[in-house]
Amino acid sequence: MSETLLKVRDLRVSFGRRPGPPWRRATTREFVAVDGVSLDVGPDETVGLVGESGSGKTTVARAVVGLVRPDSGTVTVDGHRLGPVGQRPAALQRAVQMVFQDPRSSLNPRMTVAAIVGEAWRTHPVSAPAGDRTAALHRLLDDVGLDASVARQHAGELSGGQCQRVSIARALAVKPRLLVCDEAVSALDVSVQAQILRLLVDLRASHRLSMLFISHDLGVVHQIADRIAVMRSGVLVEQGPAGEVLVAPRHEYTQALVGAALELNTES
Amino acid sequence: MRRIPYLVLALYALVGGLGPLLIEYDPVPTSLPDRLRPPGSDVSYGTAWLGTDALGRDVLAQVVYGARTSVIIGICTVALACLIGVAVGTAAGYFRGWLDTVLARGIDILLAFPAILLTIVIAGAFERSVLLVVTALSATAWISFARVTRGIALSLRERPWVDAARVLGVPRPAILVRHILPFTIGPVVALATLEFALVVLAEAGLSFLGIGLPNSAVSWGQTIANGKQYLETAWWISALPGIALSVLIVNIGILGDQLTARYGRGHLR
Numbered sequence: 314m315s316e317t318l319l320k321v322r323d324l325r326v327s328f329g330r331r332p333g334p335p336w337r338r339a340t341t342r343e344f345v346a347v348d349g350v351s352l353d354v355g356p357d358e359t360v361g362l363v364g365e366s367g368s369g370k371t372t373v374a375r376a377v378v379g380l381v382r383p384d385s386g387t388v389t390v391d392g393h394r395l396g397p398v399g400q401r402p403a404a405l406q407r408a409v410q411m412v413f414q415d416p417r418s419s420l421n422p423r424m425t426v427a428a429i430v431g432e433a434w435r436t437h438p439v440s441a442p443a444g445d446r447t448a449a450l451h452r453l454l455d456d457v458g459l460d461a462s463v464a465r466q467h468a469g470e471l472s473g474g475q476c477q478r479v480s481i482a483r484a485l486a487v488k489p490r491l492l493v494c495d496e497a498v499s500a501l502d503v504s505v506q507a508q509i510l511r512l513l514v515d516l517r518a519s520h521r522l523s524m525l526f527i528s529h530d531l532g533v534v535h536q537i538a539d540r541i542a543v544m545r546s547g548v549l550v551e552q553g554p555a556g557e558v559l560v561a562p563r564h565e566y567t568q569a570l571v572g573a574a575l576e577l578n579t580e581s
Numbered sequence: 582m583r584r585i586p587y588l589v590l591a592l593y594a595l596v597g598g599l600g601p602l603l604i605e606y607d608p609v610p611t612s613l614p615d616r617l618r619p620p621g622s623d624v625s626y627g628t629a630w631l632g633t634d635a636l637g638r639d640v641l642a643q644v645v646y647g648a649r650t651s652v653i654i655g656i657c658t659v660a661l662a663c664l665i666g667v668a669v670g671t672a673a674g675y676f677r678g679w680l681d682t683v684l685a686r687g688i689d690i691l692l693a694f695p696a697i698l699l700t701i702v703i704a705g706a707f708e709r710s711v712l713l714v715v716t717a718l719s720a721t722a723w724i725s726f727a728r729v730t731r732g733i734a735l736s737l738r739e740r741p742w743v744d745a746a747r748v749l750g751v752p753r754p755a756i757l758v759r760h761i762l763p764f765t766i767g768p769v770v771a772l773a774t775l776e777f778a779l780v781v782l783a784e785a786g787l788s789f790l791g792i793g794l795p796n797s798a799v800s801w802g803q804t805i806a807n808g809k810q811y812l813e814t815a816w817w818i819s820a821l822p823g824i825a826l827s828v829l830i831v832n833i834g835i836l837g838d839q840l841t842a843r844y845g846r847g848h849l850r
Contacts, residue, residue, distance in 0.1 A: 379748070432751060478604055
């Protein structure tokens, strides 16, 4: 096993580019969302990826889980190159899971919580519990702080915080090694944010998870990240240990971000 | 008031299902002494409650057997068109790429022909049968289902729960079945009712033109056509099956509108 779990090298993702005849290409504007991003996430490590809206954080996350096909660059886990989602070997597909920004819409409203978690086990029988699945489901729900009775409910019947806990449970059901959290607490109110962050910290320790934690909120990232990478306009401008980046930022954009966060804290 | 279309449709289903068991009718033998008798007349085989046609055949029996024919052809055509349209539309909308391009252009080409003309060409080119009518009507009816489900699938494929399933590694067919198809049911049911009305009308039209069902089958279109030259003297031959057809179409239309308002596009949850 290599020392780095996730290795992203020279990742470039653009939108609006269409393969086709030259005359079509001339009329289509290309937008480069991510340009040459390289970052590492070690085993049991949490890397916070921060930046303003539109800086390319989510695109990096989607490229890591395979939802977006990069123009160039590589994404590897444990030295194995990751292809697009659906073309990855089952073990690598399981290894990288994602928690989405909008807790409600990331759960199929027609499915119960039991069916949502059951789908994960049906897709990856290797990670399914050997014995009684109902008991295993209740244990998993307990792990994420949910009552067993939630299993019978649909997403529409749950609160935002509960939905996000179910999303986390679905991801954990396949025993991932890397959890990509894309603005996973941004859509929640402050008290629920704190609960979910605490849950993620606990789960990271108990399940030996690595995390790529994406957020525009430095305060949130500060609470969970070991290292922080800062993005602006599709480019990674700075990365380093969380304390270092937050206390002594080198890049002027990071300085402005930290300054703005401090200003907000002082005002509040 | 909202239940009236359901009651009317239930009545038609009952008449179409049970009527032929209670009323015996064979369109081939004729009874010329009983021809053109008005509703309520006594004829050689009992009372002709809705009169007789130019060959002495009972119009009530033709209305009842015609209801069965219309309902059977309507259900079979809508089921076949729905199956093809939903499968093609969902797959094209979800997978995009060449499949979507081929479907979109194929629909454009089919829409360039008037649907009834295409149906007439297909129905006229082969030997008359129920299967041929169903096939000819399905040849254009599937397009509406494909267009609606393609639109829904295009919208749903971007939803985070579909992304979540993809990240999980759920196979594509399972994503379609579990995460896309259930959301098409409402709009498809609403559309199916409207298509059912159009199909029943089109079948009657084909039979009226004499290119739909064989002469041994009974259809409202045929009965209406048989009475068209006696409209002044024996109005009941064309008018009564025509009323039966109109009442069915109007009620299916109302039901379709109700269902569209309830489950139409935009009501995905």
